[in-house]
Amino acid sequence: MSEEKSARKSKKRAKEKKEARTNNGAKSKKREKKNYNYSDRDMEERRKSKRYPTEIEVRYSSEQGLAVEWITNISKGGMFIKSENPLPPGTPLKITFSVPGREDLSIEVEGVVKWRAEPSDPSIIPGIGVEITKIDDRNRKLFEELIESLTKKQNQRTA
Template sequence: MKPPDSDNKRRHPRFPLQLHVEYQRGTDYVFEWTENLSEGGFFIRTEQAFPQGSALELTLSFPGLLEPVNVEGRVAWIRAPSLSQCGGVGVEVDNEGGRRRLADLALRAADRERGKTCSFSVLIVEDNESIVRSYERVLNHIAQTTEGQVKIHFASNGHSALNELKNHAVDLVITDIYMPIMDGLTLIENIRKQDFTRNLPVIVVTSGTGDERERAAKLGVRAFLRKPVQFSHILQTIVALATANAV
């Protein structure tokens, strides 16, 4: 199925907000995030086979930056997966309350594009140097268009991450699972044991098993990213939401 016509897209500018998606009726699909969002709806990257026209009740959120937002919509169009992009569904929101919520989120993204000041600190725990360089390239690009700053701290394993947390106050941790010296799950266990980090939001990056996700969920992790991660969308979302929260 094809997306809405170009005139509809122009009426509702789209912003690359990557928000965590939870289905209110319950599902095991924990890796699902929006790809973009507008006042009229949003696109979800998903492997689920939603029929066109089916009704969805969703919660959109981002750990540490956006409290859960409940939205109802319907599947307006379907994108089949290809070699260059994953599949997904375009969700259209018709009710006034849902559109107001989306309009607020779109305004946050627009504020970021206008260059408003923001301040937010993230610890990324990743042992793969090429992935770290990918984060840094995106950060350098974002820094050129943002007056404020999103501070990023890097650690190559869980032990180094704990030292970073002792020396720097951060607002969010994004961690891999498989790392030398101390893995991501052990890191999260230690984070939850410390008074000053017990409630720290954590996003887990993994391509691992359901057992790992279950262990992480028991430690308070609700958001998971499946490898390979779209670094630009995640960091742009952090900047957009941090900008709005700081103003």
């Protein structure tokens, strides 16, 4: 057997031994880095509910404390909150904001941070994507009225 063939077989055996030591013979999978910088079209296709652009002051509390920020878009299932200090995914939140045009009425919901956009990326707005996880009947009614009014407003702009 030639030296070259022998060297290849030796490398193959070493690789097989290494695989056998890790994961009981299963090949280890490299973690793929996920790219969360989707185009607007990609995001529209991924979303469960239509987003409506808005500017609503929001107060939310988490284990890290209280924050006052701005909701920049909202949907039936969640919202994006602009923040220079985005919380990590999985963080539970208690969220309160006033109904636009009816500041005497507040909507209170609970949610969880699903993803965050870091301020270190200048191509995107920093903040957190929040999924609503809990809302009572009174707040649901107000929330649905808000979404309906934003839908009408958007339809008037496009008409």
